[in-house]
Each structure stands twice: as structure tokens, then as C-alpha cells.
Amino acid sequence: MAVSYSHCLQSLRVTPRTRLFVSNVDCWRDNRIMKSYSPVSASSKKPHQDLSLEAKVETLLDSVKWDDKGLAVAIAQNVDTGAVLMQGFVNRDALATTISSQKATFYSRSRSKLWTKGETSLNFINIHDIFLDCDRDSIIYLGKPDGPTCHTGSETCYYSSVFDLLKNPQGEENNNLALTALYSLESTISQRKAEVASPQNGKPSWTKRLLLDDKLLCSKIREEADELCRTHEENEDKSRTASEMADVLYHTMVLLSLKDVKMEEVLQVLRHRFSQSGIEEKKSRATQG
Numbered sequence: 001m002a003v004s005y006s007h008c009l010q011s012l013r014v015t016p017r018t019r020l021f022v023s024n025v026d027c028w029r030d031n032r033i034m035k036s037y038s039p040v041s042a043s044s045k046k047p048h049q050d051l052s053l054e055a056k057v058e059t060l061l062d063s064v065k066w067d068d069k070g071l072a073v074a075i076a077q078n079v080d081t082g083a084v085l086m087q088g089f090v091n092r093d094a095l096a097t098t099i100s101s102q103k104a105t106f107y108s109r110s111r112s113k114l115w116t117k118g119e120t121s122l123n124f125i126n127i128h129d130i131f132l133d134c135d136r137d138s139i140i141y142l143g144k145p146d147g148p149t150c151h152t153g154s155e156t157c158y159y160s161s162v163f164d165l166l167k168n169p170q171g172e173e174n175n176n177l178a179l180t181a182l183y184s185l186e187s188t189i190s191q192r193k194a195e196v197a198s199p200q201n202g203k204p205s206w207t208k209r210l211l212l213d214d215k216l217l218c219s220k221i222r223e224e225a226d227e228l229c230r231t232h233e234e235n236e237d238k239s240r241t242a243s244e245m246a247d248v249l250y251h252t253m254v255l256l257s258l259k260d261v262k263m264e265e266v267l268q269v270l271r272h273r274f275s276q277s278g279i280e281e282k283k284s285r286a287t288q289g
Contacts, residue, residue: 065137074139079128080267085149086157102127104141123147189257210254224248
């Protein structure tokens with residue numbers, strides 16, 4: 001059973017007179033206890049307050065291997081698609097602000113100041129978790145973007161394939177996003193869907209046939225799902241199961257394209273669904289229904 005969690009970090013503006021401390025409110029996130037943060041000025045602290053948790057936060061920040069300028073690399077990654085959105089630099093205050101505000105915050109080397117992604121465009125990156133690498137000199141902001149991350153309007157800042165540029169050095173940037181296999185497939189299906197509206201020359205591809213024939217598509221989804229189940233019932237090897245699952249996934253993604261549903265939306269539903277208990281999830285479905 002999945003353990004429910006809530007985002008209980010309170011916003012914090014880091015100033016010279018403000019210190020970061022952790023309150024005693026416990027929140028569960030992915031089976032791990034998270035602590036909520038709140039700002040406390042030196043003048044407002046009560047003598048009896050336990051500052052041991054504050055010391056833990058400071059110890060965490062101390063453990064990061066900041067470079068000689070007090071900076072570390074921070075990479076923002078989409079929590080649902082896995083897409084690398086952007087890269088920037090952070091210092092202690094930027095990381096502390098990100099933890100407390102749950103908005104991806106960086107340090108501008110050119111302006112010598114903190115900046116929060118989305119403060120101008122409103123395309124914030126809403127933080128779900130933060131990871132340090134094994135050497136503690138690189139950070140991942142795992143979050144959900146409110147819109148395009150790149151200032152060019154692209155979904156991510158990574159859209160120039162080095163191999164494509166080497167093949168055609170004089171060519172324009174092809175806006176070939178750095179996508180995983182799953183999202184590359186989704187992009188291809190989307191392209192085929194756009195081509196369906198144009199006059200067809202010759203025999204259509206299998207994807208276009210599926211896009212044009214609802215009965216064919218639904219019959220193939222049912223057929224492939226049955227074959228997937230038979231790999232279990234007939235104790236076939238795992239390579240056969242993987243192959244049949246690939247067929248199910250491909251055909252269902254064609255249906256999703258017809259319904260204008262992105263895989264990211266499906267994965268977001270899964271993330272929400274499995275971040276709460278089964279009872280809570282069933283209640284939410286009843287409310288939505």
C-alpha cells in the first residue's frame with residue numbers, strides 16, 4: 001500500500017536576518033519522513049525552541065561540495081517524463097530557498113543574485129524532491145513545470161542534437177528535443193496524426209491506418225492485451241512478455257493521440273494515485289465521478 005504524502009514546506013525568504021529551521025510537523029513523502037520548514041528571525045525565537053533540527057539543515061548545506069565560488073551545478077528534471085529541463089548554478093541560499101518555497105531557484109553568476117525560474121514568465125518549476133549525487137557536488141531539482149522551460153518557448157533547453165549538427169553543420173537547429181524512447185515514439189505518432197489530414201500518396205503506414213480506423217485500432221489493443229496476458233498464463237519467457245507489452249503500449253499510445261491525451265498526463269495520474277493509500281485513491285475517484 002502506498003503511503004500518502006503532502007507538500008507541507010512553507011515559503012521562506014532567505015535574508016541576513018532570517019535563519020532556516022525545521023519545525024516538528026512531520027510529513028510523509030514516498031515512505032520517507034519530510035519536515036516542514038518555516039522562517040524564524042533571531043528576535044522571534046523562543047528560548048525553549050529545539051534548534052537541533054535547524055542544525056541538521058545547516059549540516060546538510062555544509063555537506064554539499066561547493067566550488068571555490070560557493071556554487072554547485074543544479075539540473076531541473078521533469079518528475080513525470082524524466083526530461084532534463086535546464087541547468088543552472090546554486091549557492092547555499094538558492095538551495096535553501098528551493099527547499100522552503102518548492103520553486104526551482106538558482107544563482108545568477110552574471111547578476112550576482114538569486115532568481116526563481118518563472119518569476120518573469122510564470123512558468124515555475126514546482127519541486128517534488130531534490131537529490132544530491134554521490135559526490136555531493138551536483139544537484140537535481142525533480143519537479144513539474146508550469147509551462148515551457150526554455151526562454152525560446154521550447155519544452156526544455158536541450159533541443160540541439162550534436163549528431164544532427166555534425167551531419168549538417170550549416171543546417172538550422174532542428175528542435176529535436178532530448179527525449180527518451182517513450183516520448184520519441186509519442187512525438188512520431190503525433191507527426192503521423194498531423195500528416196493524416198494531408199493528401200495521402202501511396203499506401204499509408206500502419207500508424208496512419210490505426211489513426212484512420214477506430215475499429216481496427218480498438219481490436220488491435222484488445223488483441224495485444226490478450227497476447228500479453230497469455231505470456232503469463234502460458235509461462236512464456238520474459239522477452240516475449242516485453243515484446244507483447246511493447247505492442248500494447250504502442251497501440252494504446254495511438255489511441256491516446258487520437259484523444260489528445262499526453263503520456264505525461266497518464267504518468268501524472270499514476271504518480272498521484274500511488275502517492276496515496278488505496279482507500280484514499282478510491283474516494284478521490286468517487287468524488288471525480
